[in-house]
Amino acid sequence: MFDRTKNLRLSVIKQMEIMATQFPDTISLAQGVPGFDTPECIKRRVEKALQEKVVAKYSLSPGIPELRELIEIKLARDNMFYDWEKEIIVTAGSIEGITATILTITNPGDEIIVPDPTYTSYREVILLSGCQPVFVSLNEQKGWAFELKKFEEAITSRTKAIFYCNPNNPTGTTYSREQLLSLAELARKHNLFLLSDEVYKDFIFPPRSERIFSLAEIPELRKRVIRFFSFSKSYAMTGWRVGYLHSDESVIREIIKVHDSLVTCAPVISQYAAMGALEMAQKEVINFNKEYAEKRDFVCQKFDEMKNFFSYIKPQSAYYIFPKIIKKEISMGFPEEKSFSWRFSKWILEETHVAVVPGIAFGENGEDHIRINFGRNQKGLEEALKRIKKFLQKQKLV
Amino acid sequence: MKFFFKIILKYYLKYITKTVLFLHQPKIVAVCGSINKTFVRDEIVRNFKKEKKSIRANPKNFNTEIGLPLAILNVSSGYNSYRGWISPIIEALKAVFQKKFPKYLVLEFGISQKGDMKYLLSIVSPKIFVITDITQRYVELFSGMDELFEEYEYLAEKISKNDWLVLNYDNIKIRELAKRTLAKVVSFGEQNFSSEWRIAKIEKNPQGQKVSISYQGKEKKYQLNRFGKHHAFALVASLAVKNIRI
Numbered sequence: 020m021f022d023r024t025k026n027l028r029l030s031v032i033k034q035m036e037i038m039a040t041q042f043p044d045t046i047s048l049a050q051g052v053p054g055f056d057t058p059e060c061i062k063r064r065v066e067k068a069l070q071e072k073v074v075a076k077y078s079l080s081p082g083i084p085e086l087r088e089l090i091e092i093k094l095a096r097d098n099m100f101y102d103w104e105k106e107i108i109v110t111a112g113s114i115e116g117i118t119a120t121i122l123t124i125t126n127p128g129d130e131i132i133v134p135d136p137t138y139t140s141y142r143e144v145i146l147l148s149g150c151q152p153v154f155v156s157l158n159e160q161k162g163w164a165f166e167l168k169k170f171e172e173a174i175t176s177r178t179k180a181i182f183y184c185n186p187n188n189p190t191g192t193t194y195s196r197e198q199l200l201s202l203a204e205l206a207r208k209h210n211l212f213l214l215s216d217e218v219y220k221d222f223i224f225p226p227r228s229e230r231i232f233s234l235a236e237i238p239e240l241r242k243r244v245i246r247f248f249s250f251s252k253s254y255a256m257t258g259w260r261v262g263y264l265h266s267d268e269s270v271i272r273e274i275i276k277v278h279d280s281l282v283t284c285a286p287v288i289s290q291y292a293a294m295g296a297l298e299m300a301q302k303e304v305i306n307f308n309k310e311y312a313e314k315r316d317f318v319c320q321k322f323d324e325m326k327n328f329f330s331y332i333k334p335q336s337a338y339y340i341f342p343k344i345i346k347k348e349i350s351m352g353f354p355e356e357k358s359f360s361w362r363f364s365k366w367i368l369e370e371t372h373v374a375v376v377p378g379i380a381f382g383e384n385g386e387d388h389i390r391i392n393f394g395r396n397q398k399g400l401e402e403a404l405k406r407i408k409k410f411l412q413k414q415k416l417v
Numbered sequence: 418m419k420f421f422f423k424i425i426l427k428y429y430l431k432y433i434t435k436t437v438l439f440l441h442q443p444k445i446v447a448v449c450g451s452i453n454k455t456f457v458r459d460e461i462v463r464n465f466k467k468e469k470k471s472i473r474a475n476p477k478n479f480n481t482e483i484g485l486p487l488a489i490l491n492v493s494s495g496y497n498s499y500r501g502w503i504s505p506i507i508e509a510l511k512a513v514f515q516k517k518f519p520k521y522l523v524l525e526f527g528i529s530q531k532g533d534m535k536y537l538l539s540i541v542s543p544k545i546f547v548i549t550d551i552t553q554r555y556v557e558l559f560s561g562m563d564e565l566f567e568e569y570e571y572l573a574e575k576i577s578k579n580d581w582l583v584l585n586y587d588n589i590k591i592r593e594l595a596k597r598t599l600a601k602v603v604s605f606g607e608q609n610f611s612s613e614w615r616i617a618k619i620e621k622n623p624q625g626q627k628v629s630i631s632y633q634g635k636e637k638k639y640q641l642n643r644f645g646k647h648h649a650f651a652l653v654a655s656l657a658v659k660n661i662r663i
Contacts, residue, residue: 104646
């Protein structure tokens with residue numbers, strides 16, 4: 020019974036959110052939701068679609084043609100050239116696209132290499148597909164960079180793909196062009212797919228100003244790279260569940276079969292929202308980015324004030340900071356928890372009513388860290404960090 | 418309130434646009450059809466720019482009763498926000514007094530409901546019309562495909578004999594428009610061998626696609642860094658437009 024699901028676990032982030040509900044004054048910096056509402060122009064595009072009575076029926080399985088055209092145009096601006104008719108699929112959030120892709124490119128028992136730490140749900144999707152995630156640690160000292168040798172050592176005859184998130188969740192760091200090209204060379208040598216989840220790519224913080232490079236820009240890699248994007252983060256649309264994936268026609272024509280079996284098509288009303296996003300909401304994305312950059316500076320300043328307790332790599336993108344707890348000799352209770360970061364997160368929640376995510380949720384290499392979503396509203400963010408600092412001061416830890 | 422505001426705005430923009438067009442007399446290429454308008458428009462613009470022509474095209478999807486005038490006036494949209502429209506309304510008026518105006522405009526025509534073509538033609542008089550293709554897309558607000566085609570039949574009948582229709586001959590209904598017009602007709606396509614400008618071959622390669630275009634018995638190859646047949650169609654349509662002297 021339940022063989023397929025017995026090794027799956029409920030996301031640690033969601034567990035933290037559930038635990039947080041026992042305290043009515045909890046400030047949650049746990050779940051990765053943006054601090055903004057969906058822009059008005061997107062809502063109005065949906066209203067128009069509702070009035071025109073075009074949302075009640077299924078769309079074509081790969082998505083509404085106009086939306087895919089807009090996606091092609093958007094991709095071309097970022098130096099990625101894909102045919103909207105045959106190479107782009109609109110998905111029910113990026114996670115559905117990821118699931119469809121892994122089910123397409125693997126056989127049960129295959130392995131997928133995943134950098135550690137990275138987004139929690141990758142493990143579950145890989146296991147659900149009957150495959151095995153193989154975690155390869157990133158180098159924190161080098162700004163959470165790939166270590167190519169470790170990746171090569173992890174490759175076996177069963178390895179099918181390397182699956183990374185760039186910018187990375189939970190670290191907020193990005194991989195350089197050189198690192199990605201080396202990874203591509205490795206993938207070419209061992210005939211692997213490269214799954215690139217780029218849902219945070221629209222957020223770039225100073226001093227960086229150039230856009231984030233994607234391997235999907237390299238024409239020679241089209242058949243190897245499958246790239247995922249979601250409207251959730253860039254356009255504050257997490258609840259709409261809409262995203263897309265793209266790759267070469269030869270890959271997409273297989274993925275579409277699985278996508279069709281899973282969801283038939285992405286929710287049509289959300290596809291119209293996505294059209295509104297691409298047609299009208301670029302100004303909002305710029306504003307979000309500006310606010311996140313300011314919040315990044317604010318949160319870094321606050322962690323600087325606690326620097327004898329936390330160390331951190333300054334985020335360049337996304338809206339997360341992933342500080343490391345450098346003082347570990349703390350009496351916190353929760354002996355039932357093996358993980359230090361779990362114990363610390365529970366302790367902080369119970370004592371300060373601030374929910375954070377234990378680093379272990381993102382892989383073993385994330386242990387001793389916590390993830391904080393600084394994309395939430397400024398008032399809540401200030402109050403949460405004030406509570407943490409005050410509590411740690413009381414414990415004579417900072 | 419919203420309805421009345423839209424009506425007032427629509428006519429305000431219309432008459433300012435007509436004034437601007439009267440003052441500057443740009444030559445206009447219109448791209449219409451259900452699909453591929455943006456790619457055709459971009460390819461035409463690229464060709465015009467290669468010839469160092471002063472040109473402007475509609476940004477994004479500014480191709481309807483409100484969007485088209487905004488594109489011509491080079492003014493941004495206030496979308497559905499009353500406050501957001503204050504600046505565009507002022508900017509539109511200022512556009513009357515602008516000295517620099519492009520010699521050519523390449524404009525998408527968005528036809529999504531009955532009467533759209535008539536209204537857009539009451540604002541602008543293009544010298545060239547490209548009809549990319551007519552499909553089920555945007556048929557929702559029409560009673561059916563026949564009513565949608567009536568929009569294009571109106572165009573074919575309305576266009577003057579000195580102007581040009583550039584038609585996709587792969588679509589039999591579009592081909593029939595040639596019989597209903599006094600305008601000069603240029604045809605393009607892939608499957609129909611009677612097309613003057615014809616896609617003879619498309620070869621996909623890692624860098625994009627090599628497209629062979631045949632015209633007057635001669636074939637020429639073009640390497641595109643884009644993927645998809647629609648880019649080959651955009652290329653062939655734009656070459657047909659480029660060959661017309663207006």
